[in-house]
Amino acid sequence: MYYEDKGAFTGEIAPGMVKELCSTVILGHSERRTYFCESDELVNKKTLAALAYGLRPIVCLGENSEQYELGETQSVIKAQIQQSLAGLNEQQAQQIVIAYEPIWAIGTGKAATAAGAGHVIHFIRHTYAEIYGESAAQAIRILYGGSVTSANIGEFMAHPDIDGGLIGGASVKNDFVEIVRISAEAIQS
Numbered sequence: 001m002y003y004e005d006k007g008a009f010t011g012e013i014a015p016g017m018v019k020e021l022c023s024t025v026i027l028g029h030s031e032r033r034t035y036f037c038e039s040d041e042l043v044n045k046k047t048l049a050a051l052a053y054g055l056r057p058i059v060c061l062g063e064n065s066e067q068y069e070l071g072e073t074q075s076v077i078k079a080q081i082q083q084s085l086a087g088l089n090e091q092q093a094q095q096i097v098i099a100y101e102p103i104w105a106i107g108t109g110k111a112a113t114a115a116g117a118g119h120v121i122h123f124i125r126h127t128y129a130e131i132y133g134e135s136a137a138q139a140i141r142i143l144y145g146g147s148v149t150s151a152n153i154g155e156f157m158a159h160p161d162i163d164g165g166l167i168g169g170a171s172v173k174n175d176f177v178e179i180v181r182i183s184a185e186a187i188q189s
């Protein structure tokens with residue numbers, strides 16, 4: 001989704017057009033950031049445009065493997081939050097969904113541990129609270145994404161800091177049915 005509502009931007013889809021078909025948009029995915037050079041500033045413009053059109057943005061954050069190895073996860077994530085999620089009003093600050101997707105875990109079969117993802121998600125909520133206050137930080141949902149399957153979704157759902165999963169590869173396999181079943185069970189328990 002692009003952030004302008006009209007104009008000559010060949011290949012892009014305006015938020016008003018997306019709104020006719022969808023209620024939710026994924027923004028700032030690492031594939032968009034890497035292959036399409038999307039910056040935090042652009043992700044921020046898209047996030048604000050989505051909210052203005054009543055679309056719920058799922059804003060993706062995450063460090064790459066080098067940053068992970070160097071112990072830079074928190075500083076990378078903090079900068080992404082400050083820039084990608086800047087300028088939300090009080091109501092908007094309660095509406096977004098964040099997905100923590102470490103790039104080294106996407107499509108690699110090497111998922112983060114629930115404890116590791118939970119630790120970063122706890123940090124994301126804390127950082128978000130510093131900007132938008134504790135009640136907004138408690139209102140938003142923060143998901144984990146990266147090599148989630150039916151074999152590990154239970155552990156992620158059982159972690160108190162993780163509100164759900166953003167499923168990629170497994171969402172187009174039969175395994176997805178099992179992921180949904182396990183998640184629904186975890187939410188009800």
Ligand SMILES: O=C(CO)COP(=O)(O)O
Nearest residue numbers: 106107146147148168169
């Ligand atoms: O990028 C993802 C979802 O947006 C995660 O992808 P995988 O579940 O295939 O690792």
